[in-house]
Amino acid sequence: MPNRTVFFVSDGTGITAETFGNSILNQFAAKPRHVRRPFIDTVDKAHQVVREINHTAEVEGKRPIVFITLVDREVLAIVKDLSKGLVLDMFNTFIEPLEAEFGITSNHRVGRFSDVAKSQEYTDRIEAINFSLAHDDGQSAKNLESADVILVGVSRSGKTPTSLYLAMQHGVKAANYPLIPEDFERGKFPSSLAPHKAKCFGLTIDPERLNQIRHERRPNSKYSSIENCRYEVREAETMMRREGIAWLSSTHKSIEEIATTILRDIRPDRLMY
Amino acid sequence: MPNRTVFFVSDGTGITAETFGNSILNQFAAKPRHVRRPFIDTVDKAHQVVREINHTAEVEGKRPIVFITLVDREVLAIVKDLSKGLVLDMFNTFIEPLEAEFGITSNHRVGRFSDVAKSQEYTDRIEAINFSLAHDDGQSAKNLESADVILVGVSRSGKTPTSLYLAMQHGVKAANYPLIPEDFERGKFPSSLAPHKAKCFGLTIDPERLNQIRHERRPNSKYSSIENCRYEVREAETMMRREGIAWLSSTHKSIEEIATTILRDIRPDRLMY
Numbered sequence: 001m002p003n004r005t006v007f008f009v010s011d012g013t014g015i016t017a018e019t020f021g022n023s024i025l026n027q028f029a030a031k032p033r034h035v036r037r038p039f040i041d042t043v044d045k046a047h048q049v050v051r052e053i054n055h056t057a058e059v060e061g062k063r064p065i066v067f068i069t070l071v072d073r074e075v076l077a078i079v080k081d082l083s084k085g086l087v088l089d090m091f092n093t094f095i096e097p098l099e100a101e102f103g104i105t106s107n108h109r110v111g112r113f114s115d116v117a118k119s120q121e122y123t124d125r126i127e128a129i130n131f132s133l134a135h136d137d138g139q140s141a142k143n144l145e146s147a148d149v150i151l152v153g154v155s156r157s158g159k160t161p162t163s164l165y166l167a168m169q170h171g172v173k174a175a176n177y178p179l180i181p182e183d184f185e186r187g188k189f190p191s192s193l194a195p196h197k198a199k200c201f202g203l204t205i206d207p208e209r210l211n212q213i214r215h216e217r218r219p220n221s222k223y224s225s226i227e228n229c230r231y232e233v234r235e236a237e238t239m240m241r242r243e244g245i246a247w248l249s250s251t252h253k254s255i256e257e258i259a260t261t262i263l264r265d266i267r268p269d270r271l272m273y
Numbered sequence: 274m275p276n277r278t279v280f281f282v283s284d285g286t287g288i289t290a291e292t293f294g295n296s297i298l299n300q301f302a303a304k305p306r307h308v309r310r311p312f313i314d315t316v317d318k319a320h321q322v323v324r325e326i327n328h329t330a331e332v333e334g335k336r337p338i339v340f341i342t343l344v345d346r347e348v349l350a351i352v353k354d355l356s357k358g359l360v361l362d363m364f365n366t367f368i369e370p371l372e373a374e375f376g377i378t379s380n381h382r383v384g385r386f387s388d389v390a391k392s393q394e395y396t397d398r399i400e401a402i403n404f405s406l407a408h409d410d411g412q413s414a415k416n417l418e419s420a421d422v423i424l425v426g427v428s429r430s431g432k433t434p435t436s437l438y439l440a441m442q443h444g445v446k447a448a449n450y451p452l453i454p455e456d457f458e459r460g461k462f463p464s465s466l467a468p469h470k471a472k473c474f475g476l477t478i479d480p481e482r483l484n485q486i487r488h489e490r491r492p493n494s495k496y497s498s499i500e501n502c503r504y505e506v507r508e509a510e511t512m513m514r515r516e517g518i519a520w521l522s523s524t525h526k527s528i529e530e531i532a533t534t535i536l537r538d539i540r541p542d543r544l545m546y
Contacts, residue, residue, distance in 0.1 A: 013533040015442065016293045023289060024367050027344070027379035036544040038533045065374065067367075071300070086374050094297050094340075094361050101338065101359050106300035122527065129434050136406070161402050164437055168528075169288065254395065255441075260286040260311045271309040 004032040005056050006065040009049055009079055011041040011072060017090055021067040032065065040070065046078040053083040121171065128167035128174070135175030136160055141192035144175060148267060150196055151176040152240070153203035154232045155223075156213045158250035158258065162203065165255045170263065170270055184235035189243050201262050202240040202247025207233045209251050277305040278329050279338040282322055282352055284314040284345060290363055294340040305338065313343065319351040326356040394444065401440035401447070408448030409433055414465035417448060421540060423469055424449040425513070426476035427505045428496075429486045431523035431531065435476065438528045443536065443543055457508035462516050474535050475513040475520025480506045482524050 006025065008018040014036045025032065037049050057063050066085035070076040080087050095106050134140055135147065137160065144150065149172055151159040159176035166174040183190055193200060207229040214224035222228055240247045246265055250258055263270045279298065281291040287309045298305065310322050330336050339358035343349040353360050368379050407413055408420065410433065417423065422445055424432040432449035439447040456463055466473060480502040487497035495501050513520045519538055523531055536543045 012296075013529045015529055015533065016289065016296060020289045020293045020363070021367075023285075023342070024364060024371070027368060028371065028375055028377065029380075030375055030377075034546050038537060038544070063374075065371065069296070086370065088367050088370060090293070090367070091297060093366060094294075094363070095300060097359065097361060098297065098301065098338065101336075102301055102303055104301065104303075107302075126434055129437065133406075133409070133433070160406070161399055161441070164402065165441060168434070168438060168441065256286045256288055260288065264311060271311070273307050 003060055004030065004062050004064065005060060006032045006034055006067065007049070007053055007056075007085065008034070008036045008067050009040050010036075010038055010069045011075065012038065012069070014038040014069065017067050017069045020090070021088075025065075040075065040079075041072065043074060043078060046075045047082075050079060050083045053085050057084040125168065125171040128171045129164070131173040132163045132167040132175065135173075136163065138177040138190075144192065144196050146173060147175040147196065147199060148172045148270075149174045149262060150193060150200045151203060151262075152179055152190075152193065152200050152245065153247075153250075154179055154205070154210070154236050156210060156217070157203040157205045158255070159203055161255050162250075162258050162262070165259050166262070169259065172263070172267065172270060179232075179236045179239065181232065184232070184239070189239060197243060197245065199266065200243075200245045201266055202236070202245045203250045203258070204233060204237055204240075204247055205249060206251040276333055277303065277335050277337065278333060279305045279307055279340065280322070280326055280329075280358065281307070281309045281340050282313050283309075283311055283342045284348065285311065285342070287311040287342065290340055290342045293363070294361075298338075313348065313352075314345065316347060316351060319348045320355075323352060323356045326352075326358050330357040398441065398444040401444045402437070404446040405436045405440040405448065408446075409436065411450040411463075417465065417469050419446060420448040420469070420472060421445045421543075422447045422535060423466060423473045424476060424535075425452055425463075425466065425473050425518065426520075427452055427478070427483070427509045429483060429490075430476040430478045430509075431528070432476055434528050435523075435531050435535070438532050439535070442532065445536070445540065445543060452505075452509045452512065454505065457505070457512070462512060470516060470518065472539065473516075473518045474539055475509070475518050476523045476531070477506060477510055477513075477520055478522060479524040 006021065008014045008021055010017050018036050040046055040049055053064055053066060064085040066083055066087045068079055068087060068089055069091045070079060071091065080089065099105050149166060151163055151174060153159050155178050163174035163176045166172040177190060177193055207226065210229040210233060211224060211226045214229065218224050248258065248261055279294065281287045281294055283290050291307070291309050313319055313322055326337055326339060337358040339356055339360045341352055341360060341362050342364045343352060344364065353362065372378050422439060424436055424447060426432050428451050436447035436449045439445040450463060450466055480499065483502040483506060484497060484499045487502065491497050521531065521534055
């Protein structure tokens with residue numbers, strides 16, 4: 001039962017602050033309650049969130065942890081000075097040394113996302129999402145030449161979530177293409193992928209884990225049987241090895257880790273810009 | 274031309290550090306070069322990245338900004354003590370006050386993602402992605418009762434990226450359903466959505482912006498014409514207003530902002546857990 005609350009108070013979405021704060025909190029055994037309060041960009045909203053924080057402090061008898069990313073000085077002062085929490089200022093902590101280093105003051109402007117919807121980067125991201133959707137699960141072999149990455153692997157090895165993540169987070173046009181029993185019987189790598197081998201990346205998975213995942217979708221089928229899972233995984237790994245395609249196992253990895261490894265290995269340019 | 278480099282050095286993916294660091298850097302007019310160096314979890318890799326940082330410092334004649342999230346004390350010490358950069362320690366800066374507050378030391382353990390692939394939260398996220406894909410663009414009216422959110426709006430108003438983002442980031446099962454000219458002619462809200470109105474959320478968009486987006490897909494069609502875009506948007510807004518469905522305009526908003534607003538308005542429980 002959590003008896004301590006962590007607030008994430010932001011003038012934007014607070015998503016990054018929360019994700020980042022979580023990775024810090026994960027270093028502790030404590031499992032506090034999480035409350036995200038986005039779009040706190042006026043004095044009124046600041047007072048409201050301070051009331052909520054102080055009420056929580058009273059009820060729980062412990063001061064809440066308050067991660068803040070607030071740019072506006074007035075809003076910041078209210079939350080910082082009036083709330084009975086341990087306030088951790090994720091923003092200004094780093095703004096100050098950077099101001100000194102750059103020799104300029106920051107603009108202290110809320111709305112870091114403003115006009116984002118019109119930026120080229122944003123347009124590219126949306127286009128990449130559309131591309132990845134249109135090229136999910138080998139749906140289309142058209143335009144594979146404009147793919148940045150083509151994920152290959154047996155059904156349910158994690159290709160779809162990884163492609164979508166690469167598109168959404170990195171604006172990478174990631175197609176994905178299944179390796180299926182017919183490919184193994186023919187003993188041939190899918191011919192539509194042959195010209196694009198250099199940008200193919202393989203995902204594999206423990207047969208036992210695959211068996212579990214497939215079982216949830218089609219229980220007691222040949223598709224989900226452990227024998228078939230072992231067969232497909234073995235054949236897929238043999239094929240990728242033979243074709244010289246880099247691959248990793250998705251079994252114990254998060255989507256974020258898989259995506260980062262793929263970029264590091266086949267598109268290192270996407271980690272530098 | 275950037276003449277200063279920012280490094281993001283992490284023992285994990287470094288994605289959060291980079292996203293967060295970017296929101297801080299966006300407060301400055303400077304546009305430095307970005308280099309992300311993930312999975313720096315050994316002494317050897319630490320020395321390698323230090324060499325890269327110091328080489329950059331020499332070439333550019335300015336010390337690089339180095340955001341770090343490194344848990345292992347030995348790796349941390351190498352990067353912190355040996356690199357000729359302005360090192361901003363995003364991790365330990367907050368770990369220390371938290372250790373004091375909780376009265377316990379953190380575990381200083383790398384691999385915050387380990388076993389993540391087996392956690393319930395992660396499984397829910399993957400399931401939500403599959404749900405959102407299967408319920409993209411009104412593909413299936415089956416199981417709409419298990420949707421957490423149903424996005425409605427005219428074609429190209431931003432429903433698909435938002436649904437996928439809600440699923441991927443928040444594990445929210447987000448279906449999306451287009452409002453089409455036939456619905457406007459009939460003057461009726463799609464009947465398969467009628468029982469689920471409480472979880473519907475609308476997206477609208479400026480007709481001019483819609484015209485641009487549609488033009489890229491189908492130039493010089495009725496579909497993309499400004500007259501038709503104005504007609505569809507007006508009818509969709511009228512319909513949503515009449516049906517009492519909350520909605521917002523996606524025109525100047527990022528996917529993250531749209532998703533956060535939807536959660537705040539119709540699933541506030543998803544911002545607290």
